[in-house]
Amino acid sequence: xxxxxxxxxxxxxxxxxxxxxxxxxxxxxxxxxxxxxxxxxxxxxxxxxxxxxxxxxxxxxxxxxxxxxxxxxxxxxxxxxxxxxxxxxxxxxxxxxxxxxxxxxxxxxxxxxxxxxxxxxxxxxxxxxxxxxxxxxxxxxxxxxxxxxxxxxxxxxxxxxxxxxxxxxxxxxxxxxxxxxxxxxxxxxxxxxxxxxxxxxxxxxxxxxxxxxxxxxxxxxxxxxxxxxxxxxxxxxxxxxxxxxxxxxxxxxxxxxxxxxxxxxxxxxxxxxxxxxxxxxxxxxxxxxxxxxxxxxxxxxxxxxxxxxxxxxxxxxxxxxxxxxxxxxxxxxxxxxxxxxxxxxxxxxxxxxxxxxxxxxxxxxxxxxxxxxxxxxxxxxxxxxxxxxxxxxxxxxxxxxxxxxxxxxxxxxxxxxxxxxxxxxxxxxxxxxxxxxxxxxxxxxxxxxxxxxxxxxxxxxxxxxxxxxxxxxxxxxxxxxxxxxxxxxxxxxxxxxxxxxxxxxxxxxxxxxxxxxxxxxxxxx
Amino acid sequence: xxxxxxxxxxxxxxxxxxxxxxxxxxxxxxxxxxxxxxxxxxxxxxxxxxxxxxxxxxxxxxxxxxxxxxxxxxxxxxxxxxxxxxxxxxxxxxxxxxxxxxxxxxxxxxxxxxxxxxxxxxxxxxxxxxxxxxxxxxxxxxxxxxxxxxxxxxxxxxxxxxxxxxxxxxxxxxxxxxxxxxxxxxxxxxxxxxxxxxxxxxxxxxxxxxxxxxxxxxxxxxxxxxxxxxxxxxxxxxxxxxxxxxxxxxxxxxxxxxxxxxxxxxxxxxxxxxxxxxxxxxxxxxxxxxxxxxxxxxxxxxxxxxxxxxxxxxxxxxxxxxxxxxxxxxxxxxxxxxxxxxxxxxxxxxxxxxxxxxxxxxxxxxxxxxxxxxxxxxxxxxxxxxxxxxxxxxxxxxxxxxxxxxxxxxxxxxxxxxxxxxxxxxxxxxxx
Numbered sequence: 001x002x003x004x005x006x007x008x009x010x011x012x013x014x015x016x017x018x019x020x021x022x023x024x025x026x027x028x029x030x031x032x033x034x035x036x037x038x039x040x041x042x043x044x045x046x047x048x049x050x051x052x053x054x055x056x057x058x059x060x061x062x063x064x065x066x067x068x069x070x071x072x073x074x075x076x077x078x079x080x081x082x083x084x085x086x087x088x089x090x091x092x093x094x095x096x097x098x099x100x101x102x103x104x105x106x107x108x109x110x111x112x113x114x115x116x117x118x119x120x121x122x123x124x125x126x127x128x129x130x131x132x133x134x135x136x137x138x139x140x141x142x143x144x145x146x147x148x149x150x151x152x153x154x155x156x157x158x159x160x161x162x163x164x165x166x167x168x169x170x171x172x173x174x175x176x177x178x179x180x181x182x183x184x185x186x187x188x189x190x191x192x193x194x195x196x197x198x199x200x201x202x203x204x205x206x207x208x209x210x211x212x213x214x215x216x217x218x219x220x221x222x223x224x225x226x227x228x229x230x231x232x233x234x235x236x237x238x239x240x241x242x243x244x245x246x247x248x249x250x251x252x253x254x255x256x257x258x259x260x261x262x263x264x265x266x267x268x269x270x271x272x273x274x275x276x277x278x279x280x281x282x283x284x285x286x287x288x289x290x291x292x293x294x295x296x297x298x299x300x301x302x303x304x305x306x307x308x309x310x311x312x313x314x315x316x317x318x319x320x321x322x323x324x325x326x327x328x329x330x331x332x333x334x335x336x337x338x339x340x341x342x343x344x345x346x347x348x349x350x351x352x353x354x355x356x357x358x359x360x361x362x363x364x365x366x367x368x369x370x371x372x373x374x375x376x377x378x379x380x381x382x383x384x385x386x387x388x389x390x391x392x393x394x395x396x397x398x399x400x401x402x403x404x405x406x407x408x409x410x411x412x413x414x415x416x417x418x419x420x421x422x423x424x425x426x427x428x429x430x431x432x433x434x435x436x437x438x439x440x441x442x443x444x445x446x447x448x449x450x451x452x453x454x455x456x457x458x459x460x461x462x463x464x465x466x467x468x469x470x471x472x473x474x475x476x477x478x479x480x481x482x483x484x485x486x487x488x489x490x491x492x493x494x495x496x497x498x499x500x501x502x503x504x505x506x507x508x509x510x511x512x513x514x515x516x517x518x519x520x521x522x523x524x525x
Numbered sequence: 526x527x528x529x530x531x532x533x534x535x536x537x538x539x540x541x542x543x544x545x546x547x548x549x550x551x552x553x554x555x556x557x558x559x560x561x562x563x564x565x566x567x568x569x570x571x572x573x574x575x576x577x578x579x580x581x582x583x584x585x586x587x588x589x590x591x592x593x594x595x596x597x598x599x600x601x602x603x604x605x606x607x608x609x610x611x612x613x614x615x616x617x618x619x620x621x622x623x624x625x626x627x628x629x630x631x632x633x634x635x636x637x638x639x640x641x642x643x644x645x646x647x648x649x650x651x652x653x654x655x656x657x658x659x660x661x662x663x664x665x666x667x668x669x670x671x672x673x674x675x676x677x678x679x680x681x682x683x684x685x686x687x688x689x690x691x692x693x694x695x696x697x698x699x700x701x702x703x704x705x706x707x708x709x710x711x712x713x714x715x716x717x718x719x720x721x722x723x724x725x726x727x728x729x730x731x732x733x734x735x736x737x738x739x740x741x742x743x744x745x746x747x748x749x750x751x752x753x754x755x756x757x758x759x760x761x762x763x764x765x766x767x768x769x770x771x772x773x774x775x776x777x778x779x780x781x782x783x784x785x786x787x788x789x790x791x792x793x794x795x796x797x798x799x800x801x802x803x804x805x806x807x808x809x810x811x812x813x814x815x816x817x818x819x820x821x822x823x824x825x826x827x828x829x830x831x832x833x834x835x836x837x838x839x840x841x842x843x844x845x846x847x848x849x850x851x852x853x854x855x856x857x858x859x860x861x862x863x864x865x866x867x868x869x870x871x872x873x874x875x876x877x878x879x880x881x882x883x884x885x886x887x888x889x890x891x892x893x894x895x896x897x898x899x900x901x902x903x904x905x906x907x908x909x910x911x912x913x914x915x916x917x918x919x920x921x922x923x924x925x926x927x928x929x930x931x932x933x934x935x936x937x938x939x940x941x942x943x944x945x946x947x948x949x950x951x952x953x954x955x956x957x
Contacts, residue, residue, distance in 0.1 A: 346838030
């Protein structure tokens with residue numbers, strides 16, 4: 001990359017490479033904000049090879065000052081910023097050159113302008129995106145030249161937008177009008193900011209103002225559409241999280257009728273399993289760190305399922321048919337699990353890092369970035385639901401679970417080992433909670449109290465969907481997700497939460513059996 | 526049956542032990558003084574408050590190693606109010622009446638402080654509160670070692686509006702829904718208006734405690750920022766900050782476009798976050814771990830050694846210090862100095878002796894407790910997040926500045942006195 005920056009500099013600059021102007025470098029290193037910005041522009045304009053090296057080092061935080069000498073430090077080696085000569089020993093008393101947001105913005109724009117002629121399309125595309133936020137007037141010649149040479153249609157149109165944006169500030173009325181009209185086609189979210197001042201009363205030219213207002217309308221309409229798409233996605237995302245959290249409960253509570261207050265803690269155990277697997281990977285296979293989730297998913301399922309089965313065997317089994325005692329016992333267990341985890345891992349939240357492929361996001365429309373972590377979780381939730389449906393409808397265990405749920409006595413008569421099925425079913429529900437924990441660890445906090453914030457939501461989803469109905473759980477989770485997000489964008493997060501709770505209370509009053517009611521004998525028992 | 530009677534016996538003996546604890550705070554023959562620590566060790570605020578408990582214990586240990594306070598060894602009584610505001614009041618009452626502590630170091634959120642305040646005033650206890658807060662309060666029984674709004678919020682917003690801070694024209698005031706963010710935002714709104722910012726350029730948003738889904742908020746911020754140069758002022762508290770910053774990073778909202786300045790986010794809160802996408806976002810405090818001076822070097826080294834020795838989770842591998850920890854540390858030492866000056870643990874005498882106390886703080890300045898208003902004179906620092914989770918100081922005041930607990934940006938405050946009312950409340954009410 002650096003090579004191309006250097007070539008770019010040589011292409012656009014007139015002079016040969018020689019030592020930098022020491023006054024400019026000194027200003028860059030220890031001047032105030034204005035001086036630093038001026039120094040960046042001056043160094044960029046000087047077109048010297050060393051300037052590009054220095055600016056890049058500054059953006060990477062590698063420039064230090066030792067006394068009055070400005071040096072570039074990379075690991076244990078240092079070079080003089082002005083002459084480029086290597087320095088044998090690192091001088092004592094070095095201080096970092098502080099780069100603040102303003103300087104960083106200037107540096108990024110400067111570097112981007114230089115990258116416009118890179119032969120790599122991806123590098124050019126990134127550079128164009130960087131500059132779309134606003135380019136300094138000094139860069140106009142660079143952009144014009146890049147525009148003349150650009151062959152890729154996408155990048156070319158983006159470059160045209162940038163040069164149009166720069167024409168806006170110019171004095172040529174025809175060029176400004178042309179630019180305003182052209183910007184109506186821009187997909188960049190920054191366009192609105194460029195057009196706003198022109199559509200304002202402060203704009204002297206009547207015609208430009210009217211054109212700007214029209215363009216602004218088009219841009220705003222496009223922006224509103226993409227915002228709505230983003231809103232829909234956040235509804236799906238919240239819905240998928242609620243679904244994951246509630247799916248395990250749909251089995252233990254919905255199908256088996258156990259009011260499991262420790263469900264949230266099983267989610268928490270899944271999240272901590274992910275944390276442990278992550279640490280094992282970091283310690284033993286740092287190279288394969290991105291793959292830790294492939295192991296964390298089964299691990300969180302197995303650990304949570306094992307804890308759940310142990311719970312069923314030791315406590316819950318003896319309390320079947322006594323909901324109040326079950327509620328109290330599982331609540332006590334949840335407190336014990338929280339305190340246990342707190343004693344082992346500490347009260348503090350632990351850090352679960354996303355694998356590289358799950359950080360950042362995909363920009364699907366102008367201004368709408370869907371985070372990869374959420375996209376992956378939506379997919380994961382869909383996969384878990386599909387897996388569950390297959391398990392319940394196609395396997396022997398699923399058949400037994402359904403049989404025991406519908407008529408325990410009859411199932412026992414025809415030879416179904418009901419108590420073993422109970423254990424397996426409870427283990428399955430717990431394992432699903434563990435999977436939810438694994439997913440939640442990727443977007444939220446992992447702490448001993450993690451489960452507490454999901455237990456209420458989980459019960460809401462299951463009750464709303466209809467006890468004993470998996471399909472109901474899915475609809476309820478997605479419905480609550482959408483409702484929450486739509487209300488939130490309209491009334492704020494606090495009111496949205498209240499409104500959803502009020503809605504559920506009213507709904508349960510009117511329809512105690514939930515969205516979907518089981519028909520038949522199961523309801524009577 | 527047998528098992529049950531065993532349980533009974535256990536419960537009985539536990540009750541006896543607890544009852545036995547109610548001995549007076551200062552025992553002359555053993556030369557011990559009891560000191561309370563009231564920080565949430567669980568719940569949503571544990572992320573921030575747990576280390577404050579540890580740093581207070583570290584300071585006690587140091588003082589004890591050097592002979593204690595006036596020859597009395599400090600005996601810490603640590604309780605966990607579990608991020609539960611009414612429980613704070615209950616625990617405070619227990620500390621003062623049962624454990625008879627001489628002083629309490631505690632609280633983070635303003636709602637917890639408001640909850641314990643009547644208890645301290647009623648029982649004439651002494652509280653050291655180590656966190657920046659919204660002001661609008663002065664109590665004879667409380668010393669505030671954190672920042673008042675003019676020592677944190679106002680300078681931060683001034684910086685954002687300056688050329689170096691990006692020249693922000695529009696502001697999103699984003700906070701957790703309780704008294705501190707609401708009051709701070711009220712002050713900031715008045716301040717912004719006094720600077721000519723219009724209401725349509727200010728967007729105020731609140732989320733509940735423990736909120737974890739910031740998708741809508743972040744996309745709303747994006748939408749708002751399309752209308753002009755925008756900055757976000759975050760008063761989000763507790764572990765909600767982790768999902769908030771994760772969402773910011775994932776949605777690609779960069780600090781160079783929309784900087785976020787936070788008042789409750791320090792080194793400790795960023796521990797659970799991948800800070801690489803957050804480089805350049807800001808925090809305003811009176812201390813950062815990265816501040817370079819001999820006092821701070823010593824402080825951070827002591828903390829690292831203490832964390833290792835006590836095997837503190839997280840800190841033993843990656844010791845971090847932050848502003849409220851520094852404020853706690855200052856508070857403990859100032860209390861010790863005041864006790865020694867007053868030659869008594871009596872609340873009234875210590876309160877008088879506190880005025881004018883100075884301490885060489887890790888922020889590099891000699892900070893002073895104001896003679897009258899119970900607040901510290903502190904320097905203001907603004908830092909940008911670095912890739913390693915530390916802060917780069919990009920702006921600071923030349924020296925410590927005096928706190929204004931009654932912000933001039935709230936109507937009616939100009940009539941309030943800059944010192945606690947010592948007269949009974951009813952008289953004060955008649956006066957105003």
